[in-house]
Amino acid sequence: MLRFAHIEFLWGLALIPVLIIIFIWVSRWKRKALAAFGDKNVVKLMMPQVSISKPWLKFTLFIIAYGLLLIGAADPQIGSKMEEVKRKGADIMILLDVSNSMLSQDLSPNRLENAKQAISQLIDNLHDDRIGIIVFAGQAYVQLPITTDYSAAKLFLNTINTNMVPTQGTAIGAAIDMGMQSFDFKNGMGKAMIVITDGENHEDDAVSAANRARDKDVTIHVVGVGSAEGAPIPIIKDGKQAGFHTDSAGKVVVSKLDENMGKEIAAAGNGAYVRATNASSGLSIIMDQINKMERKAYDSKSFRDFEDRFQILLALAFILLVIEFFISNRKSVTLSKLKLFEVKEEVKV
Template sequence: MLRFAHIEYLWGLVIIPVFIIAFLAVSIWKKKAISSLGDKKVVMMMMPQVSLSRPWLKFIFFLLAYAMLIIGIADPQIGSRTEEVKRKGADLMILLDVSNSMLAQDLAPSRLENAKRAIAQLIDRMHDDRIGIIVFAGQAYVQLPITTDYSAAKLFLSTINTEMVPTQGTAIGAAIDLGMQSFDFKNGTGKAMIVITDGENHEDNAVEAAAAAKSKDVSVNVVGVGSESGAPIPVYDEQGHQTGFHMDHETGQQVVSKLSEDMCKEISAAGGGVYVRANNSNSGLGIVMDQINKLQRKTVDSRSFKDFEDRFQFFLAIAFVLLLVEFFISNRKNMRLSGIKLFEVKKP
């Protein structure tokens, strides 16, 4: 497999036709200039050292050297070989609450941003496990299917916000059901879920969904974000500036969102997982991962290019040799060599 590390430099090859046109234009001008002096044969006899072919030879060497130089700068690389890579891993699905209550700021800078930062740190620690992300509020959606592409996982994670699920609420049960549908149960790897939420479940029976997951050997772990005393929920305008807090239209009071720790514990207990309460200094994901690391890990074989080897040095060496040869080719004839006529027939 061939690739160029800096393919943009190959645009330098576009200049070659410009060189050719310029050289042809100069050659035509020289011929006209010689013709204007008189008969061409007579003029050439008056300039015995002038060669019409050597400039062409020098130009060809120059063009070849330039092309080799551009290709060398673009750094051609060859995939040297492939090797079999063995990977042992488990499947992990992150279920992230994106309801408006996750904007509360009892965790800095907010519950949601605190959770996203913790998930990013978790991804950085992963090696062979596969990860997926589901976001949920009143409904649940797959944000990232199960993958080993950790760069993609962090990219998708960075785009998560509370506006991506139009229906408000906290449907933890629907998120767990969707997570079960997203797993591939044929590969035999251990599977687990991590639900990150403030526990204010108002939509479905999350405990029942967690129990169903446990029955299929999928542990449901819960990380509770927020505080028991709670915090008001900020309201932002389209420019992202805070304009106030959510108000209860019936009482006219600020809505205070509190961590429903009892609900979180019930879900984790039913799902055979652990419950951890997050705070500003500890996300709790480390404790959860210690449990998940005990899962069965299956060896998966895959093939990939091991490495790419640089080949720029060969092209630069060829360019150097061609330029050296071009430098030593004179525009004038070598009178000693021109005096040798191998095919001239002498008359007796």
């Protein structure tokens, strides 16, 4: 397995095409400037020691050395050994509401972004647990299958928005059923779902879905986002707010947190209900409950003993730079005396 300890240095490779373009442009400019003096053959006779090919050779060596230096600075490392590691953890599936009501701003900056920040912090505190993400509105979709790749989890989390699910609504029950389908019940690990929603469920029977999950020893926790007073639902166009959603009578729709629904789902799923605020997301309380679950050992393959390989690349770059330094732009005197293809005229006596 190959990885880079300092991958940010690889951005410098983007400069190589720019350097090539500049070099070609300068070379053409020089040719045009020499052509302005007169006939090309006459100009060559006036500068017999100037080499046309050596500047290209020197530049090629420089570009290769530059690339090797950057790759070496990024510190490529090769995993020399792969081993199966026994880890103890639980399977955690995050069910995140992405309906339009999650754009309401009674939490800062809005309900959805507040929830995403809380999930990101939760991921940072995970160690051996596995995590997955399901997004839902009127329908539910798996955003991230169960994984121990926390970097991937945060990457997928950052892409979540309210435009991901075309059908509006809040189908919590469908999201729970999809979470059940995503679990591997053969591994015997403790399993839990964390539903993050404003609780305005109008699509299905979420309580029945939570009961079915509890029957299979899956705990359902609920985090309520929003406030009892509620807030209007902004209309976002081209990344900017363009008013608020209104009902058929033209009145601004106010989305309120339905705590009763959240509490019913959590009770049916034998889990905890907490309400998120600007001061606390409530996920730490739920994680305390999840940490009390029995954790099962599972196998996870990983590389260890990563070995640095930057020394080879830096050595090659140094050698090329030394060679480039000692190559002159002038023609070789020895080679210029060798006229291999010159036809000598015979001297008649």
